[in-house]
Amino acid sequence: MPTILQARGLTKRYGAVTALDDADFEVGEGITGLLGSNGAGKSTAIKLFLGILSPTAGAAQVMGKEASKQPEVRARLGYSPEHDCLPSEISAAEFLTHMAEVSGLPPSHARTRAADTLRHVGLFEERYRPMGGYSTGMKQRVKLAQALVHDPVLAMLDEPTAGLDPTGREEMLGLIRKVHKEFGISLLLSTHIMGDVERTCDRIIVLDAGRVAQEGDVRSFTQETETVFIEVAERVEELLRALQARGTRAHAEGAGVAVEIAHEAEYDSVRDALVESGAPLRRLAPRRHALTDLFQRPKE
């Protein structure tokens, strides 16, 4: 897998505060999730790759070049920030044409690309309306479109589902998957929402306090973290004993038992244990691991 972004000993300090501390990681083709809680160093890492910030030590390279020293390399990057960044008084078509031109495309090509990109993100009909009247979902689409209009090698999306309702979030995640699968553009998705990462990303890099806490394929994380929570009305102790007697890794949690499912056959054990213990079942559902679970694991 060719490397697009490479952080080597990447360190950024703001006075006494260390935002990134000797971080080493690579981002290649595909959709990579950059995960971490607020202040973990995600936005700083993105700004270092984009060359908006200069590192205190180490290097943030984009296709072997540092954007802070060679801004031309940014022509092959896209960026959609978390915060508002759209001028309200001009139309999406005009704004995207301008952004394409500022990315280095000649005006005639820029106009065509702007119209095409707006069509692909579902804003073709609305493209001549001033953006001040757009909904949050439409604005997120324009932000995504401006990051793609110049056909970058990789686009960095900072919290792309922020502020969206469940339907809007689903549509945005669908668009993100489409951007890679159909457009062939690699993505670095910065988020603190585990669900977004699980549903879109191929790889994951977890930052914690400026350091790389975890990295690897998303599938390996989700396989390892498949926990089922069994909520019962009573007889928690009996259920736990029945599960442990069948060799299942389980522990009591409040009004239920958390079971780590290593393979599908263990669901039979769960069924048998419920029957044997006589515990009245209220709910049985896979549990999403919280981000903190990932952070607490030792780096592999």
Place this chain on the structure above:
Amino acid sequence: MTAQTGQVYDTGFRRYLGPREGRRRARMGVYRDGLRAALGIGRGGRAKILPWIFIGSMVVTGLVMALLAGLANRIGGEGTSAELNLPSHAQFYGTASIMMFLFAATVAPELLCSDRRSGAIYLYLVRPLTGADYAGARWLAFLSVMLAVAWLPQFVLFAGLVLGAQDTGEYLKDNWLDVPRFLAAGVVMALYVTTLALAVAAFTTRRAYAAAFLIGLFVISTAVAGGVGESLDGTAGQWASLIALSSVPVYVNDVIFGKASDFTSGSPAQLLPEYVHVLWWVLWTVGPGTVLWQKYRRLGA
């Protein structure tokens, strides 16, 4: 009846294989957008009101001056307009400077403030250009507009005077030097107001604050210069009256035309050597220019 048939094609996403013109195109894009922002092109109707009122006023001023001078020369003979002390090329920037300052104070902030207020500045800085490139392109865009605003009425006035002259050839022979002079004086005016207005605009995200600060700066400095300049005698009064920021480029205009305009003729600072006025203008142009450059250089690494 034959049913119409048609096909719908899904062209899908196409990779961009055309030219990529890098930083040069990026700067040009920011420049072009700066021109459009300054003139309200591609924006709503309200964005067009201020710039076009000012441009219209400047041109009308030039036109009225041309008509008056032409009429006087027609009726009273060649040179009557000069005898009647009607406004001329040398006088124009003194007369129009207030309008130019107001134009720069109210329109120039639009080129910088709105991008920082909306956050769009960060979308520029992640593209193949630096903060200094951005500020430079915006500066050049507003300078172009200011040059047009400064020169257009002078050309109108010149055309009016040429057409009003009884002997066009003779008039051109005697007055052709006015053209390079008003072009140079226009550059002086435009450089000064553009740089100062954009340097102030670089420190706020609110266009109204920048405009109010600039207008206040001109009004207060002029009032202070008038008061202090008159209360102090001799050289001290002359130096003190230099503080009037609205007069800084007009003194250089006087140097270029070789005579004091009505706007500056009563000021004690007029008695200072010409090089002082030129250096004072350089200071007030290069200084804010450096501040602007430093401010935006830090934004992009």
